[in-house]
Amino acid sequence: MQSPSRVAHIAVILVCFSLLCLTRGVNTLVNGNGLSNYTFPDNFMFGVATAAYQVEGAWNEDGKGESIWDTYLHKHPNYTLDHSNGDVAADSYHKYKQDITIIKSLGVKYYRISLSWTRLLPNGTDNYINKAGVRYYRRFFEEMLKAKITPVVTLFHWDLPTALMDLGGWTNPKVIDYFEDYARIAFTLFGDIVKTWTTMNELHQHCFNSYGGDYFVPVLQSHGIGVYLCSHYMLLGHARVYHLYDKEFRPKQKGKIGVTLDAFYAEPKDSNKKEDREAAERYLQMRLGLFAHPIYSEEGDYPKMVREIIDKKSERQGYPRSRLPYFTPKEVAMLRGSSDFFGLNHYTTYIMSPSEMEPTWKIPSADHDTGVKIEQHPDWPIPGAGWLSFYPPGFRKLLNWITKNYGTKVPIVVTENGVSDFGGLTDYVRVSYYNKYMYQMLLAMHEDGCNIAGYFAWTLMDDFEWGDGYKVKFGLFHVDFESPDKTRTPKLSALNYREIVRTRRINFNFIKIPSYYKYDDL
Numbered sequence: 001m002q003s004p005s006r007v008a009h010i011a012v013i014l015v016c017f018s019l020l021c022l023t024r025g026v027n028t029l030v031n032g033n034g035l036s037n038y039t040f041p042d043n044f045m046f047g048v049a050t051a052a053y054q055v056e057g058a059w060n061e062d063g064k065g066e067s068i069w070d071t072y073l074h075k076h077p078n079y080t081l082d083h084s085n086g087d088v089a090a091d092s093y094h095k096y097k098q099d100i101t102i103i104k105s106l107g108v109k110y111y112r113i114s115l116s117w118t119r120l121l122p123n124g125t126d127n128y129i130n131k132a133g134v135r136y137y138r139r140f141f142e143e144m145l146k147a148k149i150t151p152v153v154t155l156f157h158w159d160l161p162t163a164l165m166d167l168g169g170w171t172n173p174k175v176i177d178y179f180e181d182y183a184r185i186a187f188t189l190f191g192d193i194v195k196t197w198t199t200m201n202e203l204h205q206h207c208f209n210s211y212g213g214d215y216f217v218p219v220l221q222s223h224g225i226g227v228y229l230c231s232h233y234m235l236l237g238h239a240r241v242y243h244l245y246d247k248e249f250r251p252k253q254k255g256k257i258g259v260t261l262d263a264f265y266a267e268p269k270d271s272n273k274k275e276d277r278e279a280a281e282r283y284l285q286m287r288l289g290l291f292a293h294p295i296y297s298e299e300g301d302y303p304k305m306v307r308e309i310i311d312k313k314s315e316r317q318g319y320p321r322s323r324l325p326y327f328t329p330k331e332v333a334m335l336r337g338s339s340d341f342f343g344l345n346h347y348t349t350y351i352m353s354p355s356e357m358e359p360t361w362k363i364p365s366a367d368h369d370t371g372v373k374i375e376q377h378p379d380w381p382i383p384g385a386g387w388l389s390f391y392p393p394g395f396r397k398l399l400n401w402i403t404k405n406y407g408t409k410v411p412i413v414v415t416e417n418g419v420s421d422f423g424g425l426t427d428y429v430r431v432s433y434y435n436k437y438m439y440q441m442l443l444a445m446h447e448d449g450c451n452i453a454g455y456f457a458w459t460l461m462d463d464f465e466w467g468d469g470y471k472v473k474f475g476l477f478h479v480d481f482e483s484p485d486k487t488r489t490p491k492l493s494a495l496n497y498r499e500i501v502r503t504r505r506i507n508f509n510f511i512k513i514p515s516y517y518k519y520d521d522l
Helices: 006-023 025-032 067-073 093-107 131-148 172-191 205-209 227-255 274-296 304-316 329-335 366-370 391-404 429-446 492-503
Strands: 045-049 110-114 150-156 197-203 256-262 265-268 342-345 349-352 372-375 412-417 454-457 477-481 487-491
Touching: 045 304, 045 412, 093 205, 093 227, 093 329, 093 487, 093 492, 110 197, 110 329, 131 172, 131 429, 150 172, 172 227, 197 205, 205 227, 205 274, 227 256, 227 329, 256 274, 256 412, 265 274, 265 391, 265 412, 274 329, 274 349, 274 366, 274 372, 304 349, 342 391, 349 391, 391 412, 391 429, 412 429, 429 454, 429 492
Parallel strands: 045 110, 045 454, 110 150, 150 197, 197 256, 256 342, 265 349, 342 412, 412 454
Antiparallel strands: 349 372, 477 487
């Protein structure tokens, strides 16, 4: 176990290094060189984020039940790139106090985590509550509050109880009832100290890549059918839990509750071509609008474009009904307005052009329905995971697309943003990424009128990154996974993010990027 003195020593190093860099940048501050021309408001929420399965470990300790990731990776150890799993991960279950210490050293006031459904309800159902899991989260939240860190808690971050997956998971509407039961337990147990909730994380990624494909567990590969059942019932599950909180818990607990959606930005391959512009818009509606429109639009329901495309293709393919289920009028009303903020996860941008068929597509499938060829721009660097290229302007464009479609009444909270590499403490690529993506966010706020209330860096520390295992790193803090202590050490990006939080602006010269470094050219 890492000693408290060791943790304190790391915190001192972080602060001292930060002050040293600040001293080095005094002339820059005086001259105004390298400083962003806009600042974040005093009430802006700065935070960091993690998720239970990715950092907690202790997969079978103290009465925890199995989630779909536990079960699948134990049965299929070759599924991840390095044949790893989240059994131990960063061991945050035992080291949560150390995590709070390093969060505090960053100066942020918010920490977004998820609850492990099966740590609280080992069977997935509320007939048995695991007291050890309750004690763990209760202590965790209390320690956060002592450190003046506000917990932001996600109920579902992809680790569905295996017992519920055996019933069909999110393709079975009865799972909505079990999700509501679980949420009621969480609100009852922790709602007195947790005041910001997120029902679900990245419905699009979970449904399209877990139910419609094989990129994430449960690897259902129900192309064009399961993907939409999952989307439909997750949306209804979110709405049920929102109204549960709104009616039964908000009057006394006085908190907020929302949902976290995700989106890549869609850039037309050739902006001069109408068909490419239409393809980009179609992609955004089919992948983000599918989930955002029922909640944030004035009219509610699925986007008209999405409904027409899937209905027509289903009919042509000989299905007796649309593969995308219909909401009842009551369900449309229940979904509309069911979020106190627009939780947004964003990482990268792709270029888009129309296509009737690609070699990897299935029929039916969401890809075939969308009819868009997705490519990475050859000039945009890929510093880590193969899916994540570096294009900061896409972030601003996405924030504007959301604002154009859904207005400014509900604030956007960027619940995840970050970049991966292959490790190392001198992570200049991450420093450059945060500087430039956050600067685009400042421009969206000050020049475009986007209502953005907060930003959470992904992620606090290196973690288990799903199918990539531990091969790629997203953390502000390095984790030594070979050490029994899982030692946490700050990277340059931690120092840089701390300075952004402290000054509420971006100093591009705070950590000088080497002149040869290709990612600083973007």
